[in-house]
Amino acid sequence: xxxxxxxxxxTLYFYLNLFDSRAAFSASQKVLSAYKDLASDNxxxxxxxxxxxxxxxxxxxxxxxxxxxxxxxxxKNLNIDxxxxxxxxxxxxxxxxxxxSQVLGFTDEEVAEGLTVTEGTVxxxxxxxxxxxxxxx
Amino acid sequence: xxKIVLTRFFCQELLYDYLQGRLTPERATEVAExxxxxxxxxxxxxxxxxxxxxCEKLARIETPVAWMERWQNLPPAxxxxxxxxxxKLVSKVWNALPYVVVVLVTGLGLWIFKPxxxxxxxxxxxxxAAPIHHEEVKTAAVDAPTPAAVVEVKAKKDDATAVLQAxxxxxxxxxxxxxxxxxxxxxxxxxxxxxxxxxxEKVAAVVPVPKPKPKPKxxxxxxxxxxxxxxxxxxxxxxxxxxxxxxxxKPAPEKVAVAETHEKSAAEEAEEDMGTDKSKAGSARGFVYxxxxxxxxxxxxxxxxxxKILALGGEKARNAELGWRRKKNESYFHFTLPExxxxxxxxxxxxxxxxxxxxxxxxVVMPPGKIRIILVVKxxxxxxxxxxx
Numbered sequence: 001x002x003x004x005x006x007x008x009x010x011t012l013y014f015y016l017n018l019f020d021s022r023a024a025f026s027a028s029q030k031v032l033s034a035y036k037d038l039a040s041d042n043x044x045x046x047x048x049x050x051x052x053x054x055x056x057x058x059x060x061x062x063x064x065x066x067x068x069x070x071x072x073x074x075x076k077n078l079n080i081d082x083x084x085x086x087x088x089x090x091x092x093x094x095x096x097x098x099x100x101s102q103v104l105g106f107t108d109e110e111v112a113e114g115l116t117v118t119e120g121t122v123x124x125x126x127x128x129x130x131x132x133x134x135x136x137x
Numbered sequence: 138x139x140k141i142v143l144t145r146f147f148c149q150e151l152l153y154d155y156l157q158g159r160l161t162p163e164r165a166t167e168v169a170e171x172x173x174x175x176x177x178x179x180x181x182x183x184x185x186x187x188x189x190x191x192c193e194k195l196a197r198i199e200t201p202v203a204w205m206e207r208w209q210n211l212p213p214a215x216x217x218x219x220x221x222x223x224x225k226l227v228s229k230v231w232n233a234l235p236y237v238v239v240v241l242v243t244g245l246g247l248w249i250f251k252p253x254x255x256x257x258x259x260x261x262x263x264x265x266a267a268p269i270h271h272e273e274v275k276t277a278a279v280d281a282p283t284p285a286a287v288v289e290v291k292a293k294k295d296d297a298t299a300v301l302q303a304x305x306x307x308x309x310x311x312x313x314x315x316x317x318x319x320x321x322x323x324x325x326x327x328x329x330x331x332x333x334x335x336x337x338e339k340v341a342a343v344v345p346v347p348k349p350k351p352k353p354k355x356x357x358x359x360x361x362x363x364x365x366x367x368x369x370x371x372x373x374x375x376x377x378x379x380x381x382x383x384x385x386x387k388p389a390p391e392k393v394a395v396a397e398t399h400e401k402s403a404a405e406e407a408e409e410d411m412g413t414d415k416s417k418a419g420s421a422r423g424f425v426y427x428x429x430x431x432x433x434x435x436x437x438x439x440x441x442x443x444x445k446i447l448a449l450g451g452e453k454a455r456n457a458e459l460g461w462r463r464k465k466n467e468s469y470f471h472f473t474l475p476e477x478x479x480x481x482x483x484x485x486x487x488x489x490x491x492x493x494x495x496x497x498x499x500x501v502v503m504p505p506g507k508i509r510i511i512l513v514v515k516x517x518x519x520x521x522x523x524x525x526x
Contacts, residue, residue, distance in 0.1 A: 002209050011200040025204060032208050056227070070201025078194045102192035127153035127185070130192075134184025137191050 002032060006046065009104040010035075013050050015072050016099060019084060024072075027053050047100060047114025079137070086133045094129035101126050143171050148178045152185055423502035426510040430492035435516035438489050439468040442514060445485050446470060449478040454509055466516035476508050490517060 010031050014024035030053045035046055074080060087095060096115065100106045101122065108126075112119045141147060148171050154160050155168045172178050432438035443460040451472040453459050463469040474482060486492040503509055 004205060004209070007205055007208050008200050011204060012196075012198055015198070016195065021201075028204070029208070070203045072201065073199035075194055075197050078191075078198075082191070083195060098188075098192065102189060103195045105196065123153060124150070127150065130153065130188035131149075131181050131184045133191065134181075134186070134188035137184075137187050 002036065005105075006035070006043065007032065009043075009106070010046060010050060011072075013099065013104060014054065016083065016103065017054055017087070019087075021071050027056075042110075042113075043106060044110040044114040047106075047111070051096070082133070082137050085136050089136075090129060090132050091125075094125045094132065097122050097125035098129035098133065102130065143167050145175055145178060148172070148175065149181050152178065152182050156182070156185055156189070423499045424496050425499040425501075426494055426496050426508060428486065428492055428494040428510060428512040429515070430486055430490050430512070431515050431517040432490040433517050435466055435468075435514070439514050442468075442470065442486065442489070442512070445482065446472055446474070449482055450475045451478075451482075451510075463513070468514045470510070470512040470514070472512075473503065473507050473509050476506050479508060482510075486512075 007028075011024055011028045014027045014031075015021065018024050018027065027050075031046065031049050034049050034053075038045055038049075090098075093115075097111060100111045100114065101108060106114070108119045108122045112122045115122065143151075148168055151160060151164070151168055155165060158165075160168065172182060439460050446459060451459070451474045454471045454473050457469055457471055459470050459472055460468045461470075483492070483494065499509075501509070
C-alpha cells in the first residue's frame with residue numbers, strides 16, 4: 001500500500017506547479033506508478049521522477065484524463081495568487097527547493113539528494129526563495 | 138566561518154539558519170546584534186517569517202480523498218502500462234510523422250495521376266495455346282494405313298490447320314538449316330513409301346497440303362540484317378511487346394489426348410476472346426495487337442510464319458521486313474492483315490508454340506477490315522535443352 005504522505009506530497013507538488021486538478025491527477029498517477037515500480041523506500045527518489053513527469057506534463061495538458069472527480073481543498077485564508085506569482089517569477093531551482101523543503105516537508109538532506117546538490121546549496125536556495133516569496137505576500 | 142566579520146550580505150545569508158536555530162550561539166548572538174543596527178536585514182527576516190508561515194498554510198491543502206483511495210491500491214503493472222503509453226505517446230507521434238507524410242503524398246499522387254486509367258487502357262486478349270507435339274501426329278500416322286489416308290484425315294480440317302499441325306514434326310525430321318529450304322519442294326510430289334518410319338510419313342503427309350505461296354528459300358540472317366540495318370534501329374525503337382513470353386512446358390507423350398483436349402478448349406476460349414475483341418475493334422479508337430511466342434525450331438518456324446502472313450494477305454508495316462532478326466534467336470514481324478484472317482493466323486501461330494497476344498489501344502486507326510499486328514518470335518528455351526540432350 002502506498003504511503004499516504006507520499007501521495008499527498010506528489011499530488012500537491014503537481015498542483016502547485018500546474019495549478020490544474022486534472023493535470024495534477026494525470027501527472028501524479030504517472031509518478032506514483034513509477035515510484036511503486038521502483039519499490040524504493042527513499043523519498044528522495046520521488047524528486048527526479050516528479051521533475052521528469054512535470055517536464056512532460058507541461059506539454060501534455062490536453063491528454064489529461066476526463067472525468068476526474070474531486071478538487072483540492074484550499075484553506076480559506078490562503079492567498080494562492082501570491083504563490084502563483086512566486087511560481088511565475090522565481091528562479092526554478094529556488095522554487096523547487098522551497099516547495100520540497102518548506103511545503104512538502106522533505107528534509108534538506110532528502111532534497112539535496114533528490115536534486116543532486118549539496119545541503120548547503122539547498123539551504124541557500126531555500127533562504128533566497130523564501131525571502132523572495134515573503135516580499136510577494 | 139566564525140572568524141568572518143558579519144556584513145549585511147553575510148547576515149542575509151545566515152538569516153534562514155538563524156531562524157532554524159542552526160547557528161552556533163556566538164554566531165547567533167552576532168546576528169541578533171547586527172539585526173538591531175540593520176533595517177534591511179530586519180525586513181528580510183520578516184519576509185522569511187511570513188514566507189515560512191505561508192508555506193505552512195500551503196502544506197495544509199488537502200488532496201481529494203478519492204485520489205488517495207485510488208492510488209493507495211494502484212496495481213503496478215497497470216500503472217506502468219499507463220505511464221509508458223502516455224510517456225511514449227508524444228515520441229510516437231513524431232516518429233509516425235514521416236510515414237504519414239509519405240502516405241499523404243502517395244495518395245495525392247494517385248489521386249492526381251490516376252495510374253489505373255493507364256493500366257486499364259490496355260486490353261489483354263491473351264490467346265495462349267500449347268503446340269501440337271510429335272506424338273499427336275505420330276498417332277495419326279500410325280493409325281492411318283497410307284500417307285494418303287493421313288492427308289485425307291487432315292483435309293477434314295481447314296488447309297492451314299493441316300499444314301500447321303504437321304509442321305513442327307516435319308521440321309523435326311528435316312535436315313539442318315541450309316538443306317531445309319530445298320527439301321520440301323523436292324519431296325512435295327513424292328508420296329512416302331510404305332516402309333518409311335512414321336516420322337518420315339509425316340513429312341510426306343505434310344507436303345501434299347497446298348500452300349498458297351511457298352517460299353522455300355529464306356533470306357540468310359546476315360543478309361537481312363545488313364540490308365535492314367538502317368531500318369533496324371527504327372524498328373528497335375518501336376514499342377515492342379511488353380508481354381512476357383510464357384514458356385510453357387510441353388506435355389508428356391502419353392498425355393496426347395489430354396493435350397488435344399486442352400488445345401481444343403484453348404482454341405474455343407481464344408475464339409471467344411477474339412469475338413469480343415472484334416466487337417471492341419469496331420470502336421472509333423485504333424488499336425494494335427502485340428503477340429509474342431516461343432517456337433522450337435526457330436529458323437524454320439520464322440520462315441513459315443512469314444510465309445503464312447503473306448499467304449493470308451499480310452503486308453509489312455513501316456520499314457522492317459517481315460521476320461527481321463532483331464536479336465539472336467528473335468525475329469520481328471510488324472504487319473497489317475485483313476481482319477477476317479486474324480483467326481487463321483492465330484490458329485496457325487498457336488500450332489507452332491505457345492503464343493500470347495494482347496490488344497493495346499493506339500492512336501492510329503486502321504482502315505476498316507484491317508488490323509495491325511506486331512509479332513515477336515523467340516526460340517524456346519526448352520528447345521536448346523532438348524537439342525543438347
